[in-house]
Amino acid sequence: MSNDPVLSVKNLRVRYGLFEAVFDVSLDVGAGEAICLLGSNGAGKTTSLRAILGALPMAGGRIRFLGEDTTGLPAVAMTRRGMIYVPEGRELFPTMTVQENLELGAVTPEARLRMKDSLAFACELFPILAERFGQLAGTLSGGQQQMVAIGRGLMGLPKLLMLDEPSLGLAPVIVEQVYAALGRIIRTGATVVLVEQHVQHALELCQRGYVLEGGRVVQQRSTVELASDDSLRQAYMGVD
Ligand SMILES: Nc1ncnc2c1ncn2[C@@H]1O[C@H](COP(=O)(O)OP(=O)(O)OP(=O)(O)O)[C@@H](O)[C@H]1O
Ligand SMILES: [Mg+2]
Numbered sequence: 159m160s161n162d163p164v165l166s167v168k169n170l171r172v173r174y175g176l177f178e179a180v181f182d183v184s185l186d187v188g189a190g191e192a193i194c195l196l197g198s199n200g201a202g203k204t205t206s207l208r209a210i211l212g213a214l215p216m217a218g219g220r221i222r223f224l225g226e227d228t229t230g231l232p233a234v235a236m237t238r239r240g241m242i243y244v245p246e247g248r249e250l251f252p253t254m255t256v257q258e259n260l261e262l263g264a265v266t267p268e269a270r271l272r273m274k275d276s277l278a279f280a281c282e283l284f285p286i287l288a289e290r291f292g293q294l295a296g297t298l299s300g301g302q303q304q305m306v307a308i309g310r311g312l313m314g315l316p317k318l319l320m321l322d323e324p325s326l327g328l329a330p331v332i333v334e335q336v337y338a339a340l341g342r343i344i345r346t347g348a349t350v351v352l353v354e355q356h357v358q359h360a361l362e363l364c365q366r367g368y369v370l371e372g373g374r375v376v377q378q379r380s381t382v383e384l385a386s387d388d389s390l391r392q393a394y395m396g397v398d
Contacts, residue, residue, distance in 0.1 A: 162225045163188050164318050164349045165210070165241075171218035172202075172209045178217070179205045182374040187318065192350040194360035194381070196390075197370035203353040204246050206370070207320050211243045212236045224317060237265050240317030246326065246353075248307040252296025256287055259295045259306050263313030272315065280309030283339040301332030308339065319343070320351040325359065337363065361385045 163186040172180040180202040187193050195203045208214040210221055213233040221229045223241060237243075242263075250259050260280060264270045281288040284305040290298065295306055304324055311319055324340065325333040337359050344350055344363060354360035361367065361381040369377035369390065377384070384390055 162222070164191075164224060165351070166222040167206075167210055167219065168221075169219040170206060170209060170216060170221075172205050172214055173217045174205075178373060180209065180373045181218075183219075183370065184375060185368050185378070187349055187351060189349055190347045191366070192344045192348075192352065192364040194352045194354060194364040194367045195370055196354070196357055196360060196367055196384075201370040202373040203370055204322055205373075207243060207322055207351065207353060210236075211241060211320065213243070237314065240315065241320065242311045242314045242316035242318070243320045244307050244311040244322065244324065246322040248303045250295040250303055250306055250310075253294055255292050256295055256298070256306055257291045260287070260309050260313055263310035265314050269313060269315045273313065276313045276315065280312050283312075283342060284309060284335075299332075301328045301336070304328060304332075304336060305339075308336070308343075312343070316348065318349050318351065320353075322353045323355060324352075325354065325356050333359070357390075 165187040167183060167185045170180055170183040171178065183202065183206050195206065197203055205214065209216050211233045212231050212235065216230065220227065223236065223239060228236060260277060261273065264273045264276065286302055287305055287309055290302065295303060298306065308324065324336055328336065333356065340363060352360055352364055361384055364381050367379065367381050367384045368375050
């Protein structure tokens, strides 16, 4: 066994035209580790995840995934290697059923072989999905759509699961359900990158956190240390 991290990002840079949205983002995720990316609106969290996935072109930097230099590979190739991104805003197919949306997540031959087990796991985590299998995804509540999006991610048998603001816009009781499920996913040994504005949840769930500000990493510490940092609490948690 090598001690290579599952994901290693070095000096990532991403531009939108002339605007450099991300520069100097470096991070590592070890096997079985859950890390969070924190930072205010526009800090570059989504841009970083999408560039790591290969859904946005990189202007600089290197990506290693599962021991392989994957710099510049497109999203479809990364997804096939097991990097699964659950996007901000869910991006379901609204006129397809819950079951069809879930099954679309089984992107590799192995995932298709194990589809039945994966569906069962998704429904165990989110029992409402089993009741809504035949319903069109566009007619679900926001919380249910988020559950489908996470379930669809699990269908791909992620070796790295990247979640972009899974609680965005959800009622508090639904946020609790989603976070209970994420806790269970992490306890199965999943390797996770979580972007979350509900900083408290992210700090409870993850072992380490990176704080992004203006497109770069300004802090990288254990979540225990981040949770006791007064300036971070004031900046992102509305606590003083
Ligand atoms: N398609 C785009 N074209 C131009 N600029 C963009 C585009 N997408 C994002 N940006 C800019 O890049 C910067 C980083 O945006 P990004 O969406 O990565 O931030 P974020 O940390 O995910 O924020 P949020 O918490 O609001 O989701 C912001 O200044 C944003 O306005
Ligand atoms: Mg974002």
